[in-house]
Amino acid sequence: MAGEAHTAAATEPIETDAVVIGAGPIGLYQVFQLGLQEIRTHVVDALPHPGGQPLELYPDKPIYDIPAIQVCTGRELVASLLRQIEPMDAHFHLGQKVSQVERRPDGRFLITTDRGTRLIAPTLFIAAGVGAFEPRRLKLPALVPHEGRQVFHQAHDTAELANQHVVIVGGDDVALEWAIRLSRPGPAQPASVTLVHRRDAFQADPDTVAQVRALITGQALRFEAGQITGAVDSPDGLSAVEITSPDGSIHALPLGCLLVFLGLSPRLGTIADWGLAMERKQLLVDTEKFSTSVAGIFAVGDINTYPGKKKLIVCGFHECTLAAFAAAPLVHPERQVMLQYTTTSTRLHELLGVAVPRGSE
Amino acid sequence: MAGEAHTAAATEPIETDAVVIGAGPIGLYQVFQLGLQEIRTHVVDALPHPGGQPLELYPDKPIYDIPAIQVCTGRELVASLLRQIEPMDAHFHLGQKVSQVERRPDGRFLITTDRGTRLIAPTLFIAAGVGAFEPRRLKLPALVPHEGRQVFHQAHDTAELANQHVVIVGGDDVALEWAIRLSRPGPAQPASVTLVHRRDAFQADPDTVAQVRALITGQALRFEAGQITGAVDSPDGLSAVEITSPDGSIHALPLGCLLVFLGLSPRLGTIADWGLAMERKQLLVDTEKFSTSVAGIFAVGDINTYPGKKKLIVCGFHECTLAAFAAAPLVHPERQVMLQYTTTSTRLHELLGVAVPRGSE
Numbered sequence: 001m002a003g004e005a006h007t008a009a010a011t012e013p014i015e016t017d018a019v020v021i022g023a024g025p026i027g028l029y030q031v032f033q034l035g036l037q038e039i040r041t042h043v044v045d046a047l048p049h050p051g052g053q054p055l056e057l058y059p060d061k062p063i064y065d066i067p068a069i070q071v072c073t074g075r076e077l078v079a080s081l082l083r084q085i086e087p088m089d090a091h092f093h094l095g096q097k098v099s100q101v102e103r104r105p106d107g108r109f110l111i112t113t114d115r116g117t118r119l120i121a122p123t124l125f126i127a128a129g130v131g132a133f134e135p136r137r138l139k140l141p142a143l144v145p146h147e148g149r150q151v152f153h154q155a156h157d158t159a160e161l162a163n164q165h166v167v168i169v170g171g172d173d174v175a176l177e178w179a180i181r182l183s184r185p186g187p188a189q190p191a192s193v194t195l196v197h198r199r200d201a202f203q204a205d206p207d208t209v210a211q212v213r214a215l216i217t218g219q220a221l222r223f224e225a226g227q228i229t230g231a232v233d234s235p236d237g238l239s240a241v242e243i244t245s246p247d248g249s250i251h252a253l254p255l256g257c258l259l260v261f262l263g264l265s266p267r268l269g270t271i272a273d274w275g276l277a278m279e280r281k282q283l284l285v286d287t288e289k290f291s292t293s294v295a296g297i298f299a300v301g302d303i304n305t306y307p308g309k310k311k312l313i314v315c316g317f318h319e320c321t322l323a324a325f326a327a328a329p330l331v332h333p334e335r336q337v338m339l340q341y342t343t344t345s346t347r348l349h350e351l352l353g354v355a356v357p358r359g360s361e
Numbered sequence: 362m363a364g365e366a367h368t369a370a371a372t373e374p375i376e377t378d379a380v381v382i383g384a385g386p387i388g389l390y391q392v393f394q395l396g397l398q399e400i401r402t403h404v405v406d407a408l409p410h411p412g413g414q415p416l417e418l419y420p421d422k423p424i425y426d427i428p429a430i431q432v433c434t435g436r437e438l439v440a441s442l443l444r445q446i447e448p449m450d451a452h453f454h455l456g457q458k459v460s461q462v463e464r465r466p467d468g469r470f471l472i473t474t475d476r477g478t479r480l481i482a483p484t485l486f487i488a489a490g491v492g493a494f495e496p497r498r499l500k501l502p503a504l505v506p507h508e509g510r511q512v513f514h515q516a517h518d519t520a521e522l523a524n525q526h527v528v529i530v531g532g533d534d535v536a537l538e539w540a541i542r543l544s545r546p547g548p549a550q551p552a553s554v555t556l557v558h559r560r561d562a563f564q565a566d567p568d569t570v571a572q573v574r575a576l577i578t579g580q581a582l583r584f585e586a587g588q589i590t591g592a593v594d595s596p597d598g599l600s601a602v603e604i605t606s607p608d609g610s611i612h613a614l615p616l617g618c619l620l621v622f623l624g625l626s627p628r629l630g631t632i633a634d635w636g637l638a639m640e641r642k643q644l645l646v647d648t649e650k651f652s653t654s655v656a657g658i659f660a661v662g663d664i665n666t667y668p669g670k671k672k673l674i675v676c677g678f679h680e681c682t683l684a685a686f687a688a689a690p691l692v693h694p695e696r697q698v699m700l701q702y703t704t705t706s707t708r709l710h711e712l713l714g715v716a717v718p719r720g721s722e
Binding site: 025029032033036058061062063064065066067068069070071072074077080081083084173205206287288289306307308310311312314315317318319321322325326339342343344346348352354 | 648680683686703709
């Protein structure tokens with residue numbers, strides 16, 4: 001999977017107005033609201049593409065509670081936000097995790113990523129959702145040597161699975177959707193697809209479960225209840241996994257490729273080391289500025305907490321809006337922050353690239 | 362203008378879960394969020410249609426800052442919200458103002474409108490924008506007898522203006538857009554259109570101003586700088602108004618119809634008498650529940666204030682979301698309030714009418 005769209009590891013630090021960590025819906029709308037305040041933004045995300053949780057966890061599922069959007073998928077939501085923020089011309093540093101944040105003598109932050117990107121800005125916005133996502137792994141050391149070649153914990157290029165015996169581990173929506181996708185006739189069809197889950201019951205959308213059941217009944221998909229407890233190696237690599245059934249019996253399941261979808265494990269990563277006030281693994285913020293306990297560092301979306309907090313996208317949109325207003329005087333101390341409306345403000349029309357260059361009074 | 366879509370003045374009080382005052386974008390999304398909490402809602406609005414400020418003040422202007430909607434007009438925003446809240450089956454009482462709110466012995470509120478509608482509910486949501494809108498009037502007693510026949514302070518049926526000498530008073534977007542609309546050739550064209558404003562400068566969108574200037578240059582629209590300071594009556598009604606120019610000279614301007622667009626005057630109406638804590642004519646709320654100082658009465662959108670408050674639609678959407686969560690235990694004390702996601706919750710899918718009636722595990 002090709003990584004960052006707009007950046008390479010920089011040797012010289014990049015000076016900008018704001019750094020947003022997280023390119024999910026809230027991080028993207030943060031870019032928009034910062035843009036309306038004439039604040040230039042760089043965005044860092046651990047994933048190789050913008051979109052965050054909706055694109056990672058439910059790209060094709062309908063969302064019904066985004067205001068004034070009757071229904072959209074995670075993918076559509078992200079696409080709409082990317083279109084909306086285009087005029088803001090943000091720079092994305094993708095496939096990178098923030099490894100260090102330091103306060104410089106001039107009061108600005110120096111943000112360093114694990115790919116060597118260095119960004120200097122007076123404001124930092126943490127929109128990292130429930131932390132950098134980390135796929136939950138099968139705790140089986142014998143599989144480690146095969147990771148990235150025959151064992152995958154994330155979305156995988158389906159073309160490489162053609163004519164392979166594919167085993168999928170998991171029982172949630174993501175696992176089942178992969179089982180459905182690979183079991184259907186197509187140009188790059190695997191030789192066989194087997195779904196392995198600890199029991200014959202799934203925690204997923206009823207419609208998705210129904211499709212999986214139909215595929216199993218039609219023998220397009222095999223199912224095995226049990227847990228993977230061992231690996232069988234051959235000179236060519238991993239040749240089978242050992243399955244322990246609920247009744248305790250053990251047998252070998254031959255395979256060419258193992259896709260593990262056990263969900264994403266929330267973790268705060270390096271954020272936990274920054275000395276920011278926290279409450280139950282969330283960053284504590286005020287509801288006026290959505291600032292953390294460190295001035296200049298804001299936290300918006302699922303990663304923050306405050307009295308009444310609900311982890312909803314609609315709430316994150318509000319949070320990053322007020323955070324942008326609060327950041328404006330830090331970036332432009334010489335200006336007065338004014339509330340302008342995109343419907344009437346000619347200055348905002350210029351920023352949005354929709355200005356009508358005609359004479360007025 | 363015909364009024365309420367779904368109601369007639371009731372003699373018996375209607376018992377429901379929630380009453381929302383104001384059918385603007387925030388009142389409408391309030392209905393949606395209450396619906397997700399299984400709270401039945403009645404909506405009261407002084408205007409004869411849902412939509413509030415965007416529909417009244419900028420129906421055809423683009424809005425750029427609704428999250429994930431690159432651009433939409435006020436009219437489109439309202440239409441989208443109405444579509445989204447359809448499954449919630451709210452009842453609208455339109456063209457009515459709330460005239461009284463009383464606390465009943467059982468703790469619920471009795472809300473009475475000036476049309477005699479009476480609603481009983483344990484929760485009340487004030488989403489009345491900057492108060493019930495009231496058009497600013499020309500302070501000229503001589504015009505009062507002609508109101509509703511030749512003098513209008515609000516949008517008017519253009520068909521009735523055909524072949525009339527129409528005078529428009531005002532210099533803002535609404536006034537100018539009416540001047541543009543009426544000056545253009547069409548089936549119901551007035552005999553003449555004259556725009557009167559105190560000075561030859563307009564507080565409106567540059568594009569709109571440019572169109573008005575072009576119409577004046579092309580003699581499709583007349584302009585007079587000055588103020589209306591008198592009325593000339595004839596046996597058939599109002600025959601002319603007296604204009605006082607900036608230089609102090611006075612002359613008569615004959616007319617058949619006078620359209621006054623001097624903006625809307627924000628007023629809190631009866632809300633001010635309810636004993637709710639206020640700050641600068643706004644209702645003071647907390648940021649956890651968006652509750653006023655009276656338990657059970659919430660205030661959302663432009664009418665409320667709290668530290669950091671910005672009068673933006675995106676903020677109102679968040680406010681009414683948290684208010685709905687806070688209201689849930691008041692309406693359903695027996696249930697535990699849980700955060701469910703519209704993407705995954707089968708219960709929410711049922712409420713939204715998108716449930717898939719198939720077998721799951």
